[in-house]
Amino acid sequence: MGKLQDKVAVITGGVSGIGAATARLFVSEGAKVVLVDLNEEKGKAFEAELKTLNAEALFIKADITSEEQVQHVFSQAVSTFGHVDVVFNNAGIGVTKATEEITFAEWRKTVGVDLDGVFLVAHSALKQFLKNGGGVLVNTASMYGWVGAPGNAAYNAAKGGVINLTRSLGLEYADRNIRVNALCPGFIDTPIIPEEVKKDLGAITPMKRLGKAEEMAKAVLFMACDDSSFMTGNTLTVDGGFTAQ
């Protein structure tokens, strides 16, 4: 009996990095997964891969900055699996550039995915959970929501927003059987970090290494399952100690 036996989990940014590692762990714990991503080719391949493991998986191509497309994800998830119990609100992008060089369009694109998109997914998730009588939302924030990093103004602002959005939603829905928590990853060995800086980022982390996507998945699983039943409006920082420095 898995920790998410027969639960239906929607995972945005679900075909690579932390999202894909989480999808793999969730299906191994008995969940049915709905994978949401912009990359259709990778998404269909990942859906097929999970199905070969006898998992129930459904890929849906969607842009989380479109309210209509996000609503479609939830209606399709419900029409396919009957309910949605867990939402891993994980899709995100980054732009690293000196702030004076950044265009307003680049700012809006980053904040559009990392904060507006996270809100839209949360918004649809909460409506669905209220119909269900409950549910669990896990947002991907970042340790860059706790600390400033030069050249990351938009990402810092959006991820800081996700942390306090998580607190706000956690408190608002705490007495309606809906829990909302956030994962704050540190430097993780995923495609979002350029190869040439990985060694240096490992060296400045107190554990002297990068985190692994699978380690993030384990933290997400803990927040998504009943083992964290008294935790809401909360953040789980998984950064090897970086932000304690």
Next chain:
Amino acid sequence: MSNRFDGKVVLITGAGSGLGQASALQVAKEGAKLSLVDLNAASLEETKRKVLEAAPNAEVLLITANVADEKAVENYVKETVEEYGKIDGFFNNAGIEGKQNLTEDFGSDEFQKVVGVNLNGVFYGLKHVLKVMREQGFGSIVNTASVGGIRGVGNQSGYSASKHGVVGLTRNSGIEYGQYGISIKAIAPGAIMTPMVEGSLKQMDPDNWEEVGKQFVQPNPMKRFGKPEEVGYLVAFLLSDQANFINAAVVPIDGGQSYKY
């Protein structure tokens, strides 16, 4: 994932009741060998009885010790290593609340007493267990802080100072020992219905403490007390290999209370 602690040795202080007992039960169900420490020998026997009920094959070592006494701490670490040869997980948990009072009336002796258990005791535990873990090259530690170690609660000078201190120790030592493959975290429990919290409610109103408890928990976003076993799930997760990259971090478990407006 049901046996995260097969072959693992877990050392727990304050194991005779509350969070320590609940965590002992959880890790024992998942295969851990236990070394259980408490000041109260009878309460340890009670925990052992419950552990063997839940996990009949569990190995259980009981050690009576006052964690405020460094010699006693050195001894419980030594006995644990002599018995099992290693320490995989350490739940550095023993704590007391102290008498509630305004700061001016709190009493210097009372302050010393609370800090002696909650802060000195946690430091001694770290000092002696980390030496063992550094030599063996692995280990996970969970210190018990509190929501009172993150925010002000009132009438609890000693408790608040000591629990804020536990947060500081966790960050400090986590930074030092991460490079050796050791992770150190703190939990910050809020309103969990343990014998300590029951005692606290009885300080507020001995005759009517259950009603006081109901009112006390109303401002909590979840509008209920947490259960010790809910903390046991968190402690088991944090002590297991699932949480190796969580280091120098403080994890509230409080129904949302710590970041309430």
